[in-house]
Amino acid sequence: MKRVFITLPxxxxxxxxxxxxxxxxxxxxxxxxxxxxxxxxxxxNPDGIVGMVNVPITDAIMAAAPSLKVIANYAVxxxxxxxxxxxxxxxxxxxxxxxxxxxxxxxxxALLLAVARRVVEGDRMVREGRFKGWKADLLLGxxxxxxxxxxxxxxxxxxxxxxxxxxxxxxxLYYDARRARPEVESDLRAVFVxxxxxxxxxxxxxxxxxxxxxxxxxxxxxxxxLMGPDHYLINAARGPIVDEKALVRALKEGWIKGAALDxxxxxxxxxxxxxxxxxxxxLPHLGSATVAAxxxxxxxxARNLIAALEGEVPTNLVNTEVLxxxxx
Numbered sequence: 001m002k003r004v005f006i007t008l009p010x011x012x013x014x015x016x017x018x019x020x021x022x023x024x025x026x027x028x029x030x031x032x033x034x035x036x037x038x039x040x041x042x043x044x045n046p047d048g049i050v051g052m053v054n055v056p057i058t059d060a061i062m063a064a065a066p067s068l069k070v071i072a073n074y075a076v077x078x079x080x081x082x083x084x085x086x087x088x089x090x091x092x093x094x095x096x097x098x099x100x101x102x103x104x105x106x107x108x109x110a111l112l113l114a115v116a117r118r119v120v121e122g123d124r125m126v127r128e129g130r131f132k133g134w135k136a137d138l139l140l141g142x143x144x145x146x147x148x149x150x151x152x153x154x155x156x157x158x159x160x161x162x163x164x165x166x167x168x169x170x171x172x173l174y175y176d177a178r179r180a181r182p183e184v185e186s187d188l189r190a191v192f193v194x195x196x197x198x199x200x201x202x203x204x205x206x207x208x209x210x211x212x213x214x215x216x217x218x219x220x221x222x223x224x225x226l227m228g229p230d231h232y233l234i235n236a237a238r239g240p241i242v243d244e245k246a247l248v249r250a251l252k253e254g255w256i257k258g259a260a261l262d263x264x265x266x267x268x269x270x271x272x273x274x275x276x277x278x279x280x281x282x283l284p285h286l287g288s289a290t291v292a293a294x295x296x297x298x299x300x301x302a303r304n305l306i307a308a309l310e311g312e313v314p315t316n317l318v319n320t321e322v323l324x325x326x327x328x
Contacts, residue, residue, distance in 0.1 A: 002309055003067075005046040007037070007055040010074065014050070014298025021306060022048075030054075038064045048305045050074055051081060053285075054267065059085035070308035072301040075288075076100060076157075077238055078318055079211040086319060090326065093318045094304035097156060099296035100288035105160035107287050108236040111260035112204055115232055115281045117141040142203070142232070142257065144168050150202025152195070152218070153209030153237060154180050161206055162188045173198045177214070199226040204234065211238035219243065224250040232258045236287050239264040244271035251277040262287050 004018050006026040018024050025044050027037070034056070041049075041064040049068065051057045053075045059082050062068055070092040071081055078095050086093050114120055118139045125131050125139070149165040151158045154176040162172045172190040174180070175198045185192065195218075199205060205227060209215045219233065220243035227233065233256055235242050244265040250256050252273065260281040264270055267285065274280060288294060304314040313323065 002047040003044050004048045004050065004305065005041055005044055005065075006050040007057075008052045010050060010301070011295045011298040013295040014074075014302035017299065017302040017306065018050075022309070027055075034058065034060065037061060041065050048072065048309055050301055050305060051078075053077060053080050055080060057081045057086075062086060062089055062091060070094065070305055070314070072305035072308070072314075073318075074297055074301045077211060079238060083319060087322055090322055092308045092314060092322055094301070094308070094314045094316045095318055096297045096300040096304075097316060099300050100293045101156045101160050103290045103293035104157050104236060104287040105164060107262060107283075107289075108157070108161050108206055108208070108234055109164045111234050111236060111262060111281055111283065112206060112232070113144060115234070115258045115260040115279075116144050116204070120281050121278060142230070144170070144204070146170065147203040148173060148201055150174070150198040150205045151190075152176075152198070152205065152207045154184075154190070155208065155210075157237075158206075158208035159184065159188060159190075161208060162190055170204075173202055176209070195223070196226055199223055199231075200228070202227075202231065204232050206234040207237045207241055209237055209241060211240055215241050217241070217243045219247075221246040221249070224255050227256045229254050229257060231256050232260070234260045236262040239267050244274065247271070248273040248277065251279055 001023050003023045009026055038061055041061060045067050046065050047067050048070045051071050051073045057071055057080060062085055068091055071086060072094045073081055076095055076097045078093060081093055083093060118141045122139050145168045147170055149170040149172055151162050151174040154174040165172055172188055173193050174190050175195045179192050218241050224246055247259060248271050251259055258279040262283045263285055304316050307314040
């Protein structure tokens with residue numbers, strides 16, 4: 001029987017599918033040291049691994065499993081997987097796009113509204129008994145309706161956030177390494193602009209780009225200073241896209257008005273000083289955290305893995321060059 005190693009517990013929609021076909025071993029404890037993961041993988045020698053964004057799948061882990069044929073990542077992003085090593089070893093890598101788009105876009109827009117209207121500060125005030133009645137200047141926030149939304153990364157999620165912005169009559173600017181199709185721009189009334197122009201003009205800058213060598217610290221001190229003191233930054237993509245040290249300075253010194261984050265540069269650790277910033281909304285990586293989305297992700301990851309182990313081409317294959325190499 002083929003063997004599958006799951007780096008953290010999955011919703012039953014995925015685990016049940018895998019247990020029907022394979023021997024499955026699940027890591028129940030978060031933060032297991034790599035040496036211990038390697039030891040367990042050596043003993044199991046899995047044919048497939050289901051990976052999570054907070055568990056790096058390194059070359060050393062792959063080397064510990066000579067039978068490994070596929071890594072099915074339980075996320076859209078796959079920066080936790082050493083893709084170069086997997087490709088070199090002929091291991092297929094898959095992800096779970098599409099099924100979490102709307103849930104993540106909802107969360108990103110919730111962050112935008114929360115930081116603009118100081119929702120978390122207000123909640124804290126009421127809970128702590130500091131609300132003494134209505135005042136004309138109590139926790140004044142910023143308008144969202146009719147403002148300018150700047151979207152960095154205009155894939156599925158970025159476009160879904162832009163669509164929500166239209167519901168608030170926002171003007172949509174976007175920046176991406178590749179320009180969207182004309183019909184997409186027309187449908188979303190979105191204008192493609194250089195990054196610097198987006199940062200200067202957008203009242204709300206929301207990040208939905210992949211993490212790669214080109215996007216790591218894409219937003220650092222220079223970019224934050226371009227945004228200006230009335231603008232907000234929202235990041236529901238990957239933490240290292242933003243230089244968190246520079247962001248703390250920007251929030252404390254007023255380069256920008258506020259930030260709302262669902263992800264962090266050294267997750268789950270935070271840059272010292274970030275939690276002191278009252279103009280920041282901080283969530284524990286909840287982007288796709290709805291019951292339906294997480295179940296769909298689990299099922300998608302499981303079906304990707306099953307397809308690979310049964311000799312089929314997975315629907316969400318990331319490193320297609322592995323197939324080309326096997327054919328040659």
